[in-house]
Amino acid sequence: MFKVRTLNQISPLGLARFDAKRFQVGADIEDADAIMLRSFKMHDMPLPARLKAVGRAGAGVNNIPVAALSQRGVPVFNAPGANANAVKELVVAGLLIAARNLRGAWEFAATLKGSDAEISRAVEAGKKAYAGFELPGRVLGVVGLGAIGRLVAHAGLSLGMRVIGFDPELTVEGAWQLSAEVQKAASVAALLREADFVSFHVPLVDATRHMINAETVGLLKPTATVLNFAREGVVDDNALVAALDAGRLHAYLCDFPTNRVKNHPKVVALPHLGASTQEAEDNCAIMVAEELRDFLENGNIRNAVNFPEVVVAREGVCRLVVANANVPNMVGQISTSMARAGLNIHNLVNKSRGDLAYTLVDLDSALPDAVYDEIATIPGVMSARRIST
Numbered sequence: 001m002f003k004v005r006t007l008n009q010i011s012p013l014g015l016a017r018f019d020a021k022r023f024q025v026g027a028d029i030e031d032a033d034a035i036m037l038r039s040f041k042m043h044d045m046p047l048p049a050r051l052k053a054v055g056r057a058g059a060g061v062n063n064i065p066v067a068a069l070s071q072r073g074v075p076v077f078n079a080p081g082a083n084a085n086a087v088k089e090l091v092v093a094g095l096l097i098a099a100r101n102l103r104g105a106w107e108f109a110a111t112l113k114g115s116d117a118e119i120s121r122a123v124e125a126g127k128k129a130y131a132g133f134e135l136p137g138r139v140l141g142v143v144g145l146g147a148i149g150r151l152v153a154h155a156g157l158s159l160g161m162r163v164i165g166f167d168p169e170l171t172v173e174g175a176w177q178l179s180a181e182v183q184k185a186a187s188v189a190a191l192l193r194e195a196d197f198v199s200f201h202v203p204l205v206d207a208t209r210h211m212i213n214a215e216t217v218g219l220l221k222p223t224a225t226v227l228n229f230a231r232e233g234v235v236d237d238n239a240l241v242a243a244l245d246a247g248r249l250h251a252y253l254c255d256f257p258t259n260r261v262k263n264h265p266k267v268v269a270l271p272h273l274g275a276s277t278q279e280a281e282d283n284c285a286i287m288v289a290e291e292l293r294d295f296l297e298n299g300n301i302r303n304a305v306n307f308p309e310v311v312v313a314r315e316g317v318c319r320l321v322v323a324n325a326n327v328p329n330m331v332g333q334i335s336t337s338m339a340r341a342g343l344n345i346h347n348l349v350n351k352s353r354g355d356l357a358y359t360l361v362d363l364d365s366a367l368p369d370a371v372y373d374e375i376a377t378i379p380g381v382m383s384a385r386r387i388s389t
Contacts, residue, residue, distance in 0.1 A: 012283020073323030073383030081147030083275035100132035136160030141195030149201035232256035318360035
């Protein structure tokens with residue numbers, strides 16, 4: 001029986017994907033085969049010795065020690081696209097809040113006092129201060145054209161906006177799903193110069209940290225609005241507040257309140273609501289539960305952030321899965337060990353991703369302990385596991 005530990009409250013619809021006959025699931029499990037979580041910060045927690053996989057019921061994995069897990073041969077799964085619609089809808093709300101100055105208008109209306117007639121007169125006298133503008137014809141810049149970015153781009157087109165996008169890592173599949181009406185920017189700088197609104201949809205890595213900073217904020221129009229519903233750290237709060245205070249930026253909307261921005265009159269900071277819909281939580285939990293189950297039961301990898309995708313139908317009597325360093329002759333050493341033992345390989349797949357590789361072998365007979373031990377101790381092998389039918 002596989003043991004799955006939950007570090008956050010996970011949607012019951014996702015947990016229901018684990019067959020109770022084969023999986024024990026709970027928050028109090030110690031020596032777990034897999035961990036499933038949402039926002040729990042794993043960096044300082046001890047990792048179970050038998051840990052085989054980690055699943056994040058969401059997209060970002062900054063709260064997970066991916067590098068340390070990779071060195072142990074542990075794939076980290078996530079749920080790309082499962083919360084995309086929820087985030088897109090929040091971005092659309094942000095566009096409208098900024099364009100119509102709704103924060104200031106709401107606060108103005110809430111402070112009105114007197115009789116209804118007096119309030120009505122105050123409204124007519126004061127509403128001019130909150131006049132906004134409409135979205136058709138405005139330029140929406142989208143940085144990052146993954147599942148969320150593409151939906152945001154298409155929503156902008158639906159609102160009559162001109163949309164430009166930038167993503168140096170846009171996949172062929174992603175490009176197929178992107179409307180031809182989305183114009184491609186040559187660089188982030190080129191996008192910032194044109195945009196009336198710029199929305200970020202990128203992971204937080206070295207290349208994306210402080211994409212809006214003291215230098216790049218100067219590329220934006222003084223009437224522009226920045227939206228960050230991606231990750232805290234993509235925007236340098238100090239540089240952005242300085243631009244707002246100097247009148248060189250219209251507004252900032254984000255999902256990451258900090259002391260620097262949360263009370264600023266030109267900022268709307270929300271409490272990390274991007275994926276906080278029941279539908280998104282259900283979708284993420286279901287996707288990750290199915291990924292973990294398929295990996296534990298069949299050794300298949302899909303939507304891992306650190307290992308290549310390897311999905312192969314089960315054939316043969318025994319399956320061996322090996323996480324290994326991406327070095328020469330690894331497959332040769334594995335197959336040689338099997339050949340010396342007279343084992344017939346029914347199917348073998350090896351794929352790599354950067355410094356890591358994953359080898360999956362289906363055999364027509366059981367894998368003896370001695371051969372398994374020999375393979376598990378090959379230099380560069382980080383983890384190995386036998387799966388029987």
